Amino acid sequence: MDEFKLRNGMSIPCIGYGPDSLSLMAKYPKNGRLVNRVRNKIRKELIERPQYVEMLAFTLKSGCRLIDFSASYGDGSLIAEGVNKSGMKREQVLYTTRISNRAQYDEKIEQEFESQLRGFRTDYMDILMLHWPVTDYFEKTWIKMIELKEKGLCRIIGVANCNSHHLQRLYDISGQYPEIDQFEVHPLFTQKELVSFCVKNGIQVEAYTPIARRDDRIYNPPLMKKLSDKYHKSITQLILRWHIQNGIIPIIRSMNKDHMRHNLDVFDFHILEEDMKLIDGMNINSRLRYDPDNCDFSAL
Numbered sequence: 001m002d003e004f005k006l007r008n009g010m011s012i013p014c015i016g017y018g019p020d021s022l023s024l025m026a027k028y029p030k031n032g033r034l035v036n037r038v039r040n041k042i043r044k045e046l047i048e049r050p051q052y053v054e055m056l057a058f059t060l061k062s063g064c065r066l067i068d069f070s071a072s073y074g075d076g077s078l079i080a081e082g083v084n085k086s087g088m089k090r091e092q093v094l095y096t097t098r099i100s101n102r103a104q105y106d107e108k109i110e111q112e113f114e115s116q117l118r119g120f121r122t123d124y125m126d127i128l129m130l131h132w133p134v135t136d137y138f139e140k141t142w143i144k145m146i147e148l149k150e151k152g153l154c155r156i157i158g159v160a161n162c163n164s165h166h167l168q169r170l171y172d173i174s175g176q177y178p179e180i181d182q183f184e185v186h187p188l189f190t191q192k193e194l195v196s197f198c199v200k201n202g203i204q205v206e207a208y209t210p211i212a213r214r215d216d217r218i219y220n221p222p223l224m225k226k227l228s229d230k231y232h233k234s235i236t237q238l239i240l241r242w243h244i245q246n247g248i249i250p251i252i253r254s255m256n257k258d259h260m261r262h263n264l265d266v267f268d269f270h271i272l273e274e275d276m277k278l279i280d281g282m283n284i285n286s287r288l289r290y291d292p293d294n295c296d297f298s299a300l
C-alpha cells in the first residue's frame with residue numbers, strides 16, 4: 001500500500017480502517033441510551049464479536065495496517081483479538097486510539113490511556129489523539145499527551161475534530177502542532193481552508209466519514225456516474241482515490257469483506273486534475289457529523 005510521510009519522517013499508510021464501536025447506539029434515540037448500552041453489549045458479545053474480529057483480521061491480511069479506534073468505542077480488546085487472528089505481529093500494525101471526552105472531564109488521561117494499552121495488549125500506542133477539543137480541558141489534555149509521548153508510550157500525538165483555532169491554541173501553549181488532525185471530509189464537505197492550514201503547518205489530515213456514509217447527494221448525480229464509467233471504478237473507489245490524491249488519509253468503516261476488498265483496490269488508477277476539480281466542486285459545506293464549534297461535548 002502507498003504511504004504518506006509525517007513531518008517526523010515516519011511513514012503512515014494512506015488508507016486506514018475504522019471498525020468503530022459496532023455503532024448500534026446511533027440507531028436509538030438519546031433517551032434510550034442506558035437501556036441500549038446494555039442491549040448493545042449483549043448483542044456485541046453474542047452476535048457481533050466474532051464478525052468484528054474476523055473482519056479486522058481480513059482487513060489486515062488484505063493490506064490495510066492503519067487501525068482507527070477510540071477509548072469511547074471500547075477497551076480495544078477486540079482489536080487485539082483481530083490482530084492475533086490475522087497472524088500479524090504487533091509491529092506490523094499501526095494502532096490509533098483517542099482520549100474520550102469523559103476522561104478529559106474527569107482529568108483521567110493516564111488512567112484511560114493505560115487501560116487502552118491493556119485492552120490492545122501492547123505497551124505502546126502508535127498514534128494517540130484527543131477525540132474532541134473539549135472546551136476548558138483540551139489544552140490540559142494536550143500537555144498530558146506530550147508527556148506520554150516523551151515517556152515513549154506513544155509514537156505520534158494528534159487530534160481529532162480540531163479547527164484551525166484549536167490547532168493554533170495547542171501550538172501557542174506547547175510550541176508544537178499535532179502531527180495529525182482527523183476530521184470530517186468528503187465531497188459534500190471538503191473543508192479546504194482547514195486542510196490548507198494543516199498542510200501549511202505540517203499536520204497530516206485524516207478524513208473521517210470519507211464516503212459520507214454513501215450519501216445520495218454524492219452517489220446519485222450524473223457527474224459521479226460519468227466519472228465512474230470513465231475510470232471503470234465505482235463511486236466509492238473514486239472518492240477514496242480523490243482523498244489520497246489530495247494528500248488525505250481516508251478512514252473507512254465497513255463490516256463487509258467484499259466492500260473492504262473493493263475499498264482497498266484504489267491503487268491502479270489516477271484521477272486527472274480536471275476531474276479532481278469536478279469532485280472538489282461538489283462541495284456544499286454540508287457537515288454530516290457534529291460541529292466541534294457548536295456541540296455538547298458531554299453527550300459525545
Ligand SMILES: NC(=O)c1ccc[n+]([C@@H]2O[C@H](COP(=O)([O-])OP(=O)(O)OC[C@H]3O[C@@H](n4cnc5c(N)ncnc54)[C@H](OP(=O)(O)O)[C@@H]3O)[C@@H](O)[C@H]2O)c1
Binds near residue numbers: 017211236254260263
Ligand atoms: N474522530 C471522530 O470523531 C470520528 C467520527 C466519525 C467517524 N470516525 C472514524 O471514521 C470511520 C469511518 O466513518 P463513518 O463510519 O462515519 O463513515 P464512512 O466510512 O463514510 O461510511 C461507512 C458506511 O459505508 C459503508 N461502506 C463502506 N464501504 C463500502 C462499499 N465499498 N460499498 C458499499 N458500502 C460501503 C459501510 O457499510 P458496510 O459495513 O455494509 O460496508 C458503512 O455503512 C469510523 O469507523 C471511525 O473510525 C471518527
